Amino acid sequence: MNEPRRAPLLAPSFLAADLANLQAETERLADSAADWLHFDVMDGRFVPNISFGLPVLQAVRRYARQPIDVHLMIEEPQNYLAAFRDAGADSITVHYEACPHLHRVVQQIKQLGCRAGVAINPATPVALLEDIAADLDLVLVMSVNPGFGGQAFIPNTLKKVSQVKSLLLDAGSDALIEVDGGVSLANAGPLVDAGADVLVAGNFVFSAPEGPVATLAKLREHLAAWDTQEASADRR
Ligand SMILES: O=C(CO)[C@@H](O)[C@H](O)COP(=O)(O)O
Numbered sequence: 001m002n003e004p005r006r007a008p009l010l011a012p013s014f015l016a017a018d019l020a021n022l023q024a025e026t027e028r029l030a031d032s033a034a035d036w037l038h039f040d041v042m043d044g045r046f047v048p049n050i051s052f053g054l055p056v057l058q059a060v061r062r063y064a065r066q067p068i069d070v071h072l073m074i075e076e077p078q079n080y081l082a083a084f085r086d087a088g089a090d091s092i093t094v095h096y097e098a099c100p101h102l103h104r105v106v107q108q109i110k111q112l113g114c115r116a117g118v119a120i121n122p123a124t125p126v127a128l129l130e131d132i133a134a135d136l137d138l139v140l141v142m143s144v145n146p147g148f149g150g151q152a153f154i155p156n157t158l159k160k161v162s163q164v165k166s167l168l169l170d171a172g173s174d175a176l177i178e179v180d181g182g183v184s185l186a187n188a189g190p191l192v193d194a195g196a197d198v199l200v201a202g203n204f205v206f207s208a209p210e211g212p213v214a215t216l217a218k219l220r221e222h223l224a225a226w227d228t229q230e231a232s233a234d235r236r
Helices: 019-029 054-063 081-087 102-111 157-171 188-194 211-235
Strands: 009-012 037-042 068-073 091-095 115-120 138-142 176-180 198-201
Touching: 009 037, 009 211, 019 054, 019 211, 037 054, 054 068, 054 081, 068 115, 068 198, 081 091, 081 102, 091 102, 091 138, 102 115, 138 157, 157 176, 157 188, 188 198, 188 211
Parallel strands: 009 198, 037 068, 068 091, 091 115, 115 138, 138 176, 176 198
Antiparallel strands: none
């Protein structure tokens, strides 16, 4: 018999929130279906866009009830890890492509007491994570090219998520698999089937006319129904 699978975690991305009302945005997510709050830091060098950084994270932390999942789309992330932990990060994800000394950076994140994640861009092969997989708490598969919200989901991500799942199993790692970019009702179920544990969603959640709380609830219900359908298909 198949083991029941974990319900995926939902992580709304603050990049798409109303940045003029961050206190209200954070407070209204407090009792929502959000499991984590996803916080995208962009430096204008690793990615062609600049978002927000430490003071904004500190401000969000004051009102947040959920763990904060910091995604550093920056060069030389090793110089800022302690500062992001002190500002309120619970997990810190750095990019494979930004870290020539990735093993050291991952150990530094863990020593700070944060969950350590590594992100890969859409064109980065999953196999490059082979020698770091056993050290990771999280693998973030980018399903768009990083730098901007509101982009279209890249379908090849489904294959990459399955590859990450196999790689982690082979490494004996129970790291979570997170998917980020263009996530919506159209791809959430297949992503979970492929092995995703954490779904990041920005525009789908914050731009919906019914608002983020109702949209997260809808996503949660959709995934529960999807899971039930899958379970009945398995029993057939
Ligand atoms: O890291 C990024 C973009 O670089 C993402 O976290 C986006 O913020 C997700 O936004 P949507 O694609 O869901 O709008």
